[in-house]
Amino acid sequence: MPNVLERFKLDGKVALVTGGAGLYGRQIAEALAEAGAKTFIASRGIEALERQAEIFRQAGLDVTALPLDQSQEASIRTLLEEILRLAGRCDVLVNNAVSRPAGKDVPPFEAFAQSMEVNATGIYMMTEVFGRHMAERGGGSIINIGSIYGMVGPDFTLYEGTAMGAPADYFFQKGGMIQLTRHAAATLGPSGVRVNCISPGGFFDNQPEAFLRRYCPRTFLGRMANEEDLKGIIVLLASDASAYITGTNIPVDGGLTAK
Numbered sequence: 001m002p003n004v005l006e007r008f009k010l011d012g013k014v015a016l017v018t019g020g021a022g023l024y025g026r027q028i029a030e031a032l033a034e035a036g037a038k039t040f041i042a043s044r045g046i047e048a049l050e051r052q053a054e055i056f057r058q059a060g061l062d063v064t065a066l067p068l069d070q071s072q073e074a075s076i077r078t079l080l081e082e083i084l085r086l087a088g089r090c091d092v093l094v095n096n097a098v099s100r101p102a103g104k105d106v107p108p109f110e111a112f113a114q115s116m117e118v119n120a121t122g123i124y125m126m127t128e129v130f131g132r133h134m135a136e137r138g139g140g141s142i143i144n145i146g147s148i149y150g151m152v153g154p155d156f157t158l159y160e161g162t163a164m165g166a167p168a169d170y171f172f173q174k175g176g177m178i179q180l181t182r183h184a185a186a187t188l189g190p191s192g193v194r195v196n197c198i199s200p201g202g203f204f205d206n207q208p209e210a211f212l213r214r215y216c217p218r219t220f221l222g223r224m225a226n227e228e229d230l231k232g233i234i235v236l237l238a239s240d241a242s243a244y245i246t247g248t249n250i251p252v253d254g255g256l257t258a259k
Helices: 023-034 046-058 073-087 108-137 168-191 209-218 231-238
Strands: 014-018 038-043 063-067 092-095 140-145 193-200 249-252
Touching: 014 023, 014 073, 023 038, 023 046, 023 092, 023 231, 038 046, 038 073, 046 063, 063 073, 073 108, 092 108, 092 231, 108 140, 108 168, 108 193, 140 168, 140 231, 168 193, 193 231, 231 249
Parallel strands: 014 038, 014 092, 038 063, 092 140, 140 193, 193 249
Antiparallel strands: none
């Protein structure tokens, strides 16, 4: 029986992070690779992913960038096939990639529908395709990146005087992701596949001072999250240290939703 620290290691495991060049994706991919996993990052923005993967490789981490259009089933299946060709299997899937077309010059209803293709249907397809692969192998871990805004309603006073907002599609999708997590955990659990959700709070990204002044005191820790704060929970849920954890949603929000 390995000691407890050994159970956190991901040596020999293969992980996929959708996205990987953004604020969440960078630290998620870095955490998995630092823990020993052969890590793939995938999205439509392959040029940015390639640059990020090269930064990781220069730091001695095993990270490979691959193309993915999460709105297309064929692209998802091709991604799995390529990972199987390169690594033989996939043990960990992190559903992190999102699309935010609402800010584009398209009608609001059309933007909502486009958002759903990637952030709802696309995540469901990723979970189905990769979950079935893991089930056939007899085990694996799927980690969905949700949000506290899948747990609570919007507070528009936070954004007064800024260009920031709280679009309806984001709340719709992040709330649904928690229930999809539970459904997938129930479906895949008998095959040894665990499915969990992480719901981060706000991450510092040079937001306007007015927003920071309102938001930070709402957390117990008095600050927004940084580029290290997701790494521990990601490794925990990806590793054998969480072998009996599935179907759960874990806030990583400095205590905001506990108030």
